[in-house]
Amino acid sequence: xRPVVFDGCFGWLHPAEGRHGVVLCSPFGYDExxxxxxxxxxxxxxxxxxxxxxxFDYPGAGDSLGTxxxxxxxxxxxxxxxxxxxxxxxxTGVTQVSLCGLxxxxxxxxxxxxRLGDVDGxxxxxxxxxxxxxxxxxxxxxxGWLSTEAGAAAEPIPESAAYVEAFGxxxxxxxIARLCALDLRTDTSAPARRVxxxxxxxxARATSLAEQYAANGVQVERQGFDESDRFMLEALYSxxxxxxxxxxxRWLAAEPAPPMLADSGVHALPQDLPTxxxxxxxxxERAVVFGQYFGIYCQPDVPRAGAPAVLLFxxxxxxxxxxxxxxxxxxxxxxxxxxxxxxxxxxxxxxSTPVAEVVTLDTIYSDQxxxxxxxxxxxxxxxxxxxxxxxxxxxGAFVGLHAAAAHPAIVGCFSVNVQKxxxxxxxxxxxxxxxxxxLRRSAVSLEKWKRVLRGESSLVPAxxxxxxxxxxxxxxxxxxxxxxTTGLTIAPSEVQRLMQRLNAKGVHVQLLYGDFDLGLDExxxxxxxxxxxxxxxxxLRVVTIPHLDHVLFTAQSRESAMAEAQTWLYECFIxxxxxxxxxRGPVPTGAPGVIG
Numbered sequence: 001x002r003p004v005v006f007d008g009c010f011g012w013l014h015p016a017e018g019r020h021g022v023v024l025c026s027p028f029g030y031d032e033x034x035x036x037x038x039x040x041x042x043x044x045x046x047x048x049x050x051x052x053x054x055x056f057d058y059p060g061a062g063d064s065l066g067t068x069x070x071x072x073x074x075x076x077x078x079x080x081x082x083x084x085x086x087x088x089x090x091x092t093g094v095t096q097v098s099l100c101g102l103x104x105x106x107x108x109x110x111x112x113x114x115r116l117g118d119v120d121g122x123x124x125x126x127x128x129x130x131x132x133x134x135x136x137x138x139x140x141x142x143x144g145w146l147s148t149e150a151g152a153a154a155e156p157i158p159e160s161a162a163y164v165e166a167f168g169x170x171x172x173x174x175x176i177a178r179l180c181a182l183d184l185r186t187d188t189s190a191p192a193r194r195v196x197x198x199x200x201x202x203x204a205r206a207t208s209l210a211e212q213y214a215a216n217g218v219q220v221e222r223q224g225f226d227e228s229d230r231f232m233l234e235a236l237y238s239x240x241x242x243x244x245x246x247x248x249x250r251w252l253a254a255e256p257a258p259p260m261l262a263d264s265g266v267h268a269l270p271q272d273l274p275t276x277x278x279x280x281x282x283x284x285e286r287a288v289v290f291g292q293y294f295g296i297y298c299q300p301d302v303p304r305a306g307a308p309a310v311l312l313f314x315x316x317x318x319x320x321x322x323x324x325x326x327x328x329x330x331x332x333x334x335x336x337x338x339x340x341x342x343x344x345x346x347x348x349x350x351x352s353t354p355v356a357e358v359v360t361l362d363t364i365y366s367d368q369x370x371x372x373x374x375x376x377x378x379x380x381x382x383x384x385x386x387x388x389x390x391x392x393x394x395x396g397a398f399v400g401l402h403a404a405a406a407h408p409a410i411v412g413c414f415s416v417n418v419q420k421x422x423x424x425x426x427x428x429x430x431x432x433x434x435x436x437x438x439l440r441r442s443a444v445s446l447e448k449w450k451r452v453l454r455g456e457s458s459l460v461p462a463x464x465x466x467x468x469x470x471x472x473x474x475x476x477x478x479x480x481x482x483x484x485t486t487g488l489t490i491a492p493s494e495v496q497r498l499m500q501r502l503n504a505k506g507v508h509v510q511l512l513y514g515d516f517d518l519g520l521d522e523x524x525x526x527x528x529x530x531x532x533x534x535x536x537x538x539x540l541r542v543v544t545i546p547h548l549d550h551v552l553f554t555a556q557s558r559e560s561a562m563a564e565a566q567t568w569l570y571e572c573f574i575x576x577x578x579x580x581x582x583x584r585g586p587v588p589t590g591a592p593g594v595i596g
Contacts, residue, residue: 001043003287003294003351004054005274006087008065009080010287011056012351013091014043018050020120021094022252023084025101025109026055029169032062034233035102036319038240040355042100045245049253052092054084062321063285063296063328065276068170074178081112085119096120098192098252103232104128110184113191120255122192123248126228129205131182141166145553153516154549155556168324168553185209194219196251198244200228223247235317236359283335288342290379293372294351295344296320297383298331304338306574308387308411309380312343313373313400315393315551317359319350323393323551330391330562339569342380346372346399364395365423373403377410387411389508389573391565393551394419397511404509405501412508412572414565417550419519421495421526495526496533503537508572510541512564514548514557 001014024043026032032039043053058077060066070076085097098121101109106127113119128134142165145151157163162173171179185208195218199206206222214220227241275286283300312327314320320343321328331341346369348356356363363369377388389412390400397415404413502509513520523542527533534540545560552558 001047003274004056004087004091005276006056007080007083008276009056009059009084010063010274010276011054011084012040012043013088014047014053014055015092016047016050016052018052019094020050020096020098020252020255021052021054021088021092022046022098022100023081023088023109024053024055025081025099025105025112026057027101027103027105029061029165030167031103031232032105033167033169033318033321033323034235034238035231036350037235037317037355037359038231038238038245039102040351041240042245042248044355045249046100046252049249051252052088052094054088054091056080056084061325063276065278067329068325069172071173071175073171073175074182078108078112078115081108082115085112085116098122100125100248100252102126104134107131107134107182107184110188110191111182114188119192121194121196121252123196123198123252125198125244125248126200126225126232127184127197128182129184129209131178132180135164135171135176135180138164138166138171150550151553153514153547154554155547165555168326168551168558170555185212189213190216190218192218194255195221196248197222198225198248200225221251235319236361236364238317240357278332278335281332281336283332285331288379291375292347292353293344293375293379294320294353295342295376295379296328296331298335298341298343300335300338300340302338303340304574307337307339307569308389308573309385310334310339310341310389310391310569311373311376311380311400311410312341312391313376313396314346314349314364315396316364317349320345324553324555324558326393326552326558326561327391329558330565333562334566337566340380340385342376344373344376361395362423365398365420367402369395369399370402370406373399374407374410377403377407381409385409387573389414389569391416393417393561398423401498401502401509404507405498405505410507412569413502414510414512414568416512416552416561417514417517417519417548418511419517419522421498421522493526499534499537499540503539506539508539508568509537510543510564510568512548512561513542513544514550515544515546517548517550520544 001012004011004013024039026039027035039055043055047053057064058080060068060070060073081099088094088097097119099109099113099119100123101107102125106124110122110124110127113122142157145167146154146156157165162176164171164176190213195213197206197210197220210220210222225241225244227239227244230239231241273287273289275284277284282302283298285296285298288295288297312322312331315323327343331343334341345352348359348363373390380388386409388410390404390410391414392400393416397418398420400413400415401418401421404410511523523531531542534542543564545564548557548560552561
């Protein structure tokens with residue numbers, strides 16, 4: 001496969017020798033983040049049968065130009081599919097093209113195919129048949145997330161806001177009404193010569209659509225998509241729908257394309273790694289491949305003196321764009337200030353090669369992940385950057401800390417909501433158990449106790465985890481008491497040794513937390529309730545921000561994290577004043593605060 005760019009859209013071309021090509025139309029937002037690994041495997045599966053495949057990011061999404069706030073996004077996404085078909089024909093010389101889409105991508109694929117008029121096959125996985133229902137679904141997801149422990153600190157979106165989102169990705173302004181107006185039964189009649197509909201609902205709408213297509217001369221085949229529930233999960237847990245993908249591949253390959261006409265011309269695949277000109281940010285982005293890794297290098301026209309290059313890598317099992325497209329937004333914002341960056345995929349993730357079949361927590365927190373991150377730092381050094389600062393969220397924050405402790409060129413580490421500093425069996429968090437602050441708040445919630453009494457919730461996991469935390473905290477306090485009494489650190493923990501190594505190496509470290517984040521519990525266990533164990537570390541500071549959710553799903557959280565990181569970069573590297581950060585009291589329980 002090779003990266004490509006067309007009309008400001010970034011994509012991947014999977015070459016093959018056949019004359020039947022396929023354009024993959026990814027789902028929207030969080031669905032795309034969850035299914036990215038499986039979607040890439042589908043492209044590889046189809047290409048292996050001899051059909052070239054093009055998959056790409058829509059305008060304002062992924063690595064493409066623009067933002068989700070740009071007006072006219074619904075129309076832009078549909079038209080980008082039309083353009084993708086033309087580019088696939090141009091690059092490969094295919095004489096027959098099919099479209100394959102998932103969820104909202106399936107809806108847009110059908111509408112684009114209707115416009116094109118010469119699409120051979122259309123495969124739709126669980127299409128959003130009604131735009132109005134899809135918008136309701138997004139709102140329900142958002143509301144459901146707010147009711148969970150993960151969304152406890154987030155603020156609701158006002159009813160009056162011209163914005164609807166779920167898990168960090170949204171639609172704005174007039175595009176909401178445009179999306180609500182879509183309905184495949186009215187917007188499409190015969191989008192392709194043949195259609196494969198894979199849907200697990202078996203509802204009346206899907207039946208009506210299939211009958212409408214058949215009445216207009218389309219060869220329609222329906223199959224189940226029972227694997228969808230396991231596919232449409234967080235990237236760490238998402239499972240490739242092997243049976244559905246195999247069925248779709250067989251269906252696409254069932255009718256070979258006619259031979260290429262003798263006068264159809266010579267078609268050439270793009271050879272160079274693509275670049276995107278970011279005129280608004282005064283920078284250029286280019287795809288880079290180094291070893292087994294893939295990244296997007298964002299290079300400003302005029303570099304900022306003293307600024308390290310910023311290395312961003314995966315949050316959990318998600319690919320390099322980040323939750324809510326955080327890393328793309330941040331990289332381009334930094335470029336406008338003259339700061340270069342590399343957002344990369346660690347081994348097995350995103351677009352690195354080969355893509356892992358399975359990703360687990362042990363993968364994310366492995367020693368190999370830190371080795372991967374250091375390979376990204378090596379690339380930046382080889383391309384002229386003497387200093388590197390890492391930026392990571394949750395698991396990516398963990399990787400950044402360990403890479404910074406080992407790599408000579410990493411001079412800064414900005415870590416958001418890091419939950420664990422070391423990883424072993426004892427380090428695992430009991431699933432579904434929230435931070436101590438959240439549990440305390442729940443203890444006085446009448447609704448929570450009603451759920452317990454109704455048997456809908458259990459106190460056992462929470463009680464077990466709280467007991468474990470108390471035991472670990474007591475042990476650390478005994479060691480701390482001896483330390484304070486004797487002035488000697490008799491038994492530094494592995495976490496303390498990590499922080500000491502970072503400080504001795506001269507690495508500037510900032511730990512940023514939401515004030516309800518579970519990671520704060522671990523920090524207090526290791527360094528005391530008021531973090532007194534950190535006061536000897538002159539280059540480290542901890543900051544808490546209200547309403548900062550764990551993986552920065554909300555726009556408010558992303559803006560707060562980016563603003564804090566920019567301030568940190570300027571204070572530590574661009575306009576440094578002093579390496580010593582004055583202690584200003586304990587970590588606060590509500591307002592933003594800092595401790596050095």
